[in-house]
Each structure stands twice: as C-alpha cells, then as structure tokens.
Amino acid sequence: MFSNFLIGLREGIEAALIVSILVAYVVKLGQQHLLPRLWAGVGLAIALSVGFASLLAITSNELSERAEQIFAGTTSIAAVALITWMIFWMAKRARFIKGQLQGEVDAALDKGSWALAIIAFVAVIREGLETALFLYAGISSSGGTSEPVIGALLGLLTAVVIGVIIYRGAVSLDLGKLFRWTGFALIIVAAGLLAYAVHEYQEAGLLPGEDNVAFDISSTIPPESWYGSLLKGVFSFRPVTTWLEIIVWWAYAVPVLVLFLKKTKRQAPQKQPLAQQAA
Template sequence: MGQVLFVVWRESVEALLVIGILFTWIVGRPDSRRWLPYLWGGVGLGLAGAVALGMLILFAGEAMSESAQTLFQTVLMLLACALIVQMVVWMRRHGRTLKQEMHTALADEVGRSHGWGVLLLAAIAVAREGSETVVFLYGIGQHLVLFEFVLATVAGLALAGVTFVLLQLGGRYVSWRWFFRVTEILLLLLGAAMLMSAVDNLLSLDILPAIVDPLWDSSAFINDGTAMGGLVASFTGYRAYPALTSLLIYLAYWVLVLGLLRMPRATRTPVGA
C-alpha cells in the first residue's frame, strides 16, 4: 500500500509541475483565452490515454492463464523498473532545463498559431507521466485489495496536491531540488524491489537458474516475512534468503544505475525558477 501511495504521489507531483509550467506560460500572454482550451484539452487527452492503457493492461492480464499472468506481470515489472531508471536519469539531465525547454516548445507552437500543437504537447507530457504510473501500479498493486488500492491512490493524489502547493510557495518549506533528489533515491530503491520481484517470478518459473539457493540466511537480522521486514523488502528488494542469481542481478542493477547517473547532465535554469 505504501508503494502505491508513493508512486501516485511522486508521479502526480511531476505531472502537476509540467501542467503548472505550461499553464503559467500561457496565462502570461495577452491572448491566453485562445490557448487555454487547447492546454486543458491536452491534459484531458493525456489522462484518457493513461486510463485506456490501464484498462488494456488489466483486461489483457485477466484473459490469461495463471502461469501466463505471472509472466505478463513479470514483464511489466521489468518494464516498470526500466522506466524508473530512465525517468530518474532523464530528470537528472533535463530537470534543470525542463521549464526552459517547455517554454521554448510552447513559444514555437504559439508562434506558428498551432493550437493543436499546444494540445499535443500537453497530451504527450501528461500521458507520459500517466502511462508510467499505470505500469508502476500494475507491477506493485497485484496483492492489494481494491479498497486498499483506491485508498492509497486517493491519499497519494491528495498528498501530491499539498506537496505541489508547498513547493510553489518559493521553497520556503522544501525545494524542488531536494524533492527530486530524495524521491529519485526512493524511486531507484523501488525499482530494485520491482526487479527482485520479477527475478523471484523468473526463478519460480524455472526461466532463470538459482545457481545457489539460498546463498545465506539473514532472517535473524531482518526477516522479510514479518511486517517490518516485508516493508523493507517492498522498498529495497531485500531478501533474507537470496539466491545467488538474485544477488548478481541486484548488484548489476546498481552498477548500471550508478554508471548512468555519473554521465554528464544539463546545467541551466533550475526547475521552478
């Protein structure tokens, strides 16, 4: 439940940031009334696309056999893990220039009097966040009952709204820079947890060899079968009885992530400046 709340919160704040950047630029123009309908139309179209993707994934999973469902969920968890890494790396490289890049794109569309271009820009921006959220939630929400899932989603949306307002107050309480820095660490840990869940499935399906299973027993320190240990496992990928294959893949994940984060990134106008 905590994973769902965190994902909805983080992705919703990012979506609100994008919408806020577009909205602020448009309302600053004397002809804003002309362009606002295209902006809100794009937001609605992007949300509709994300919902449609969610329904498609849900129906596709329900139509499969149990083993096929497990494999389907595994593929989506691997995809979600890859999306998390891509998103964190992308924000590291473009986060500081996101506002400038979006304003430039909007200026080009408005300068050419392309209202549909504004709509498409907004739709793509919102659909990107929404589709990522859909994939993440499908990967982590399989074991939640409907009430818990809805409660976590609503709480995440409410928390995102409060967070966005606080961040917009000029960084008096928390800055965009620190928000993204802390949440990107949590996202990467969540990505590792989803990767380990996918590896567990692949091991159970005999698609991957365990090599050595278990490699050690650390249940006396943290037992992932308990409530606290399960929380640690769900956010970090920790296993009290890991297979050697799981450990090697876990280490490879962090080597790859750290290598990508060390690559040069853009350094211009900070987000929200």
C-alpha cells in the same frame, strides 16, 4: 505502500510542474481563452493512462498462472527501465524544462490553438503511462493487495496539492534536491522490482536457480506479518530469496547509484527553485 506513494508523488510532481509551466506561460501571454484546450489535453492524457492501467489488470487476469508470471516479470523489467531512464533524464533536463516548454508553446500558438492541447497531452501522457506501469508492477510484487493503489493515489493527490501551491507562488522548493532524493529512493525500489522479476521468471521456469536459496528468514519475518508486508511493499523483499535475486539486486543497485551520485554531484552547483520553474 510507501514505494508506490513515492512513485505517485514523483510522477505527479513532474506532471504538475509541466502543467504549471504551461498554464503560467499561457496566462503570461494573455491567452487565457486557450486554457480549456490545454486542460482538454491534460484530461485526455489522464483518461488514457487510467485505461492503460485497466488494460494491464484485465490482461493479467485473463492469463494462465505461468503466463501471468511471465507477464508480471516482463512488466516489472519495463518499469525498472522506465524508472532508471526517468531519474537520469530529469536529473539532466530539470534545469531546462521551463525554456523548452515555453518554446514549444510559442511554436504551438503559431500553428494553431489546438496544438497547445497536443503539447499538454504529450507532456502528461508520458507521466501517466509510466505511473500505470509502475503501479501494476508494484501491485504484482506486493501480492495483489490494494495498498499500492492507495499509496499511489495518496502520492498523486499530494503532488496535485504541491502543484497548486507552487503555481500560486506560496512555496519555493529546490527542484534539484527534490528529484535527487526521490531518485535515490526510486533506485532502491527499482532494484527490488528487478529482483521480483527474476523471482517470477524463476517460478515460470525461464531462469534457473529457484531452489538455490540464499537465505530463508520466513520464521523471523513471516510474510503475512505487518512488517513482512511493509518490507515486501516498499522493497519487494521476500523472506525466501535466491542467490540469483541477490546478485541481480546488487548488480543493478550499486552501479546505478554510483552513476546517479556522480551525475547529481555535477548538477548540484546549479540550483533552480521549483516556484521559479513555474513562474
């Protein structure tokens, strides 16, 4: 649940930050009459994201067992790719996002009021589709329980509350530090998802090594225990793990963590409070 809460929180804060910047700038320009169209773009993006999540669930239910394993593994790899791209993109672009969005609003107002709705839609749909894909991968890796959904919803609700508070200027957060720490945590989550994808491919017969077990601690950490479920939900941990899963986990986690650490260290001297981003 925690990993999906973290994903919901991270994606939700990004979307809330974008919407807050757009709304604040439109109000600053005295164009409040355009806000309904902006919210229409946001609403459409949310609706399509929910539809995409439903499509993933329906598609998975209609597949055979082997096809479902391949589908779950493939979507998990896609989720890992998006998580990796997202954390590095935000580490690089967070400091410039306000100016970029305001420039897009200025250009949209020159083209017509509905162009503002398109900007809001495009800005939010990316976060929504990513969240839907992450959520499906999280549900698959945790055994199909409802906990990932609850965790993601709690994360999104928390992000909405934070977004409202930020917009009202009641709090100032260090944006760089926030995304830096969530980025570190998400890299660990992504490594677990990648190992889970390998496991699904092994069960489907696409990858070798299903019988080459590195360790079996199911007697110490039963999968049905609360702590076994917690480890599986947060880290996609399996008490019975193959050597290939371990190799893939470390081959992803170590270099990505090192690269992310180097990038965030270079960005660290330039801090941007979150409240100032939305102002």
